[in-house]
Amino acid sequence: MQKELTDQKKHYDELTAKIKSGAEESEYITSLSNALEGNNSRRINFKNYVLGAYLKKVATNASQRLRVMSDSRYRLEQVFLDDVHKNKQAGLDLEVFDAHSGKNRSVKSLSGGEKFMASICLALGLADVIQSRNGGIELDSIFIDEGFGSLSEDALQNALLVIDEIQESRLVGVISHVDELKARIPDKLLVIKGNTGSRIRVEAE
DSSP states (O other): OHHHHHHHHHHHHHHHHHHHHHHHHHHHHHHHHHHHHTOSTTOOOHHHHHHHHHHHHHHHHHHHHHHHHTTTOEEEEEEOOOGGGTTSOTTOEEEEEETTTTEEEEGGGSOHHHHHHHHHHHHHHHHHHHHHHSTTOOOOEEEEESOGGGSOHHHHHHHHHHHHHHTTTSEEEEEOOOHHHHHHOSSEEEEEEETTEEEEEEEOO
């Protein structure tokens, strides 16, 4: 009888230990699942966390060129939204830091020309990150469609400096009606309008 009770007590202790271990593992898995699904202090799920990490690098690279284009006035910054905006995708928003005011503001507050500059810089920043993160992949060319006409004279000059820098490592194609760009680009495909339609003329240096 004593041996039977001892064996049952041993079996009970083993089951208790397994239940405790299983409960701890279940609690860990539940906690991890909640964190990955966005039930955390910042309300960021795993997908957005990864995308946010990439966005931060894209914004950093983009800001390097945006500083040049904006005479050191603007830089792009990733924004983590508070609980008031919890329905948005936290960590996937951008604001622009304005050195003139010393504060961040919405990218929507940028003028048309400034938005164009920010868009170019973001595209270039994304290209930089993709190329650096995927060994062997090279982005050899980039095309910029219009938008230069919305820039001030100073901003246009700064944009041309950035384009000149890009041309050292990539082929840059620009679609534009701005005369100054035509003068700066050595190889051109000109679309000539005529009474019977348009034709293309190639100019190369």
